[in-house]
Amino acid sequence: MTARTSVLADTACAGLSALVTGAGSGIGRAITLRLVELGARVTGLGRRAETLAETGSLAADRERYDYEVCDVRDTEAVVAAVGRTGARHGLGLLVNNAGGQFFAPATGISAGGWRAVIDLNLTAAFTVTMAAYPFLAEAGGSVVNISLSGVERGGMGMAHSVAARSGILGLTRTLALEWAKDGVRLNCVGPGTVLTSALSDEAGRHVHDNLVARGTPMRRATAPEEVAELVAFLAGPAGAMMTGQLIQIDGGAHLGPGLHMLPEAYA
Numbered sequence: 001m002t003a004r005t006s007v008l009a010d011t012a013c014a015g016l017s018a019l020v021t022g023a024g025s026g027i028g029r030a031i032t033l034r035l036v037e038l039g040a041r042v043t044g045l046g047r048r049a050e051t052l053a054e055t056g057s058l059a060a061d062r063e064r065y066d067y068e069v070c071d072v073r074d075t076e077a078v079v080a081a082v083g084r085t086g087a088r089h090g091l092g093l094l095v096n097n098a099g100g101q102f103f104a105p106a107t108g109i110s111a112g113g114w115r116a117v118i119d120l121n122l123t124a125a126f127t128v129t130m131a132a133y134p135f136l137a138e139a140g141g142s143v144v145n146i147s148l149s150g151v152e153r154g155g156m157g158m159a160h161s162v163a164a165r166s167g168i169l170g171l172t173r174t175l176a177l178e179w180a181k182d183g184v185r186l187n188c189v190g191p192g193t194v195l196t197s198a199l200s201d202e203a204g205r206h207v208h209d210n211l212v213a214r215g216t217p218m219r220r221a222t223a224p225e226e227v228a229e230l231v232a233f234l235a236g237p238a239g240a241m242m243t244g245q246l247i248q249i250d251g252g253a254h255l256g257p258g259l260h261m262l263p264e265a266y267a
């Protein structure tokens with residue numbers, strides 16, 4: 001049972017123009033829907049038009065949502081899509097949410113597997129952020145990078161992903177310093193387990209049986225809506241003095257045994 005997650009004033013994000021990567025599913029969709037509900041206009045970005053369109057069909061005001069079909073690993077396409085979005089609407093918020101990994105011990109990660117996960121979770125977020133910078137600087141906007149609960153302590157089975165998200169944390173803190181002069185803020189949000197469809201298969205059952213029950217002191221998964229409310233808070237005026245932060249939203253998992261994607265971690 002999750003408590004009611006909506007705590008912000010109805011107009012908390014009125015006038016904000018946002019770009020959310022991975023807006024067609026899971027956490028990115030929840031963030032998009034909440035931002036629109038709070039008055040923002042949002043461009044969703046992802047590789048599949050159908051799921052991005054479906055997010056629009058669920059939005060409180062469809063007029064304040066559009067989307068760009070784009071692979072964040074395609075630098076040229078990213079520069080074009082972010083440029084179009086910024087030119088159309090300006091950019092007061094970028095949410096780097098698109099990401100993911102396969103789960104394997106480090107010895108089971110090939111050079112190609114390493115590259116795929118680093119490209120998606122580190123390099124692509126850098127590309128999107130750099131393309132967004134001129135618009136963010138003009139608006140005095142902010143960036144929220146969706147990270148992982150294990151980013152500071154490690155997570156078995158996720159060497160590539162934790163390495164990428166640690167890189168993002170370093171990038172976040174460095175850009176928070178470099179771009180403060182422009183009024184641009186950057187923060188990371190580190191969810192624990194969030195039972196999105198991405199975790200609905202075998203890995204999802206492992207997550208449910210082990211990570212939630214045994215790895216999360218609060219003994220439940222984080223709801224996508226809880227992540228969305230935190231992102232909206234950081235983007236709005238109440239978050240105006242917050243920059244360079246990592247905020248965990250993981251039921252205390254980073255303090256407890258941690259979240260691990262190898263069964264032997266819980267043997």
Ligand SMILES: CCC/C=C/C(=O)SCCNC(=O)CCNC(=O)[C@H](O)C(C)(C)COP(=O)([O-])OP(=O)([O-])OC[C@H]1O[C@@H](n2cnc3c(N)ncnc32)[C@H](O)[C@@H]1OP(=O)([O-])[O-]
Nearest residue numbers: 100101102103104108110111112113116117192193198259
């Ligand atoms: C704390 C909670 C936990 C977190 C939860 C979440 O994040 S939930 C959100 C989660 N959502 C998701 O995670 C989304 C699902 N994940 C994905 O879509 C993909 O894993 C990807 C985006 C990371 C890579 O995409 P891509 O199109 O680039 O992949 P590709 O097929 O072209 O392969 C590239 C390389 O990777 C290798 N390889 C692949 N799988 C495995 C494996 N199981 N084992 C070993 N290796 C594997 C493959 O062999 C190849 O290497 P090679 O042969 O060249 O040496």
Ligand SMILES: NC(=O)C1=CN([C@@H]2O[C@H](COP(=O)(O)OP(=O)(O)OC[C@H]3O[C@@H](n4cnc5c(N)ncnc54)[C@H](OP(=O)(O)O)[C@@H]3O)[C@@H](O)[C@H]2O)C=CC1
Nearest residue numbers: 022025026027046047048071072098099100193194196198
């Ligand atoms: N669920 C969880 O327990 C946790 C998730 N996270 C992180 O939160 C983020 C969202 O996860 P979640 O909602 O669960 O997972 P989903 O798989 O549902 O969301 C990932 C989204 O990113 C998009 N995406 C993936 N690759 C690309 C790409 N190359 N270019 C553009 N878009 C892409 C996908 O859309 P499409 O495939 O159509 O492009 C999808 O909408 C990820 O970074 C994930 O690692 C962090 C901690 C825990």
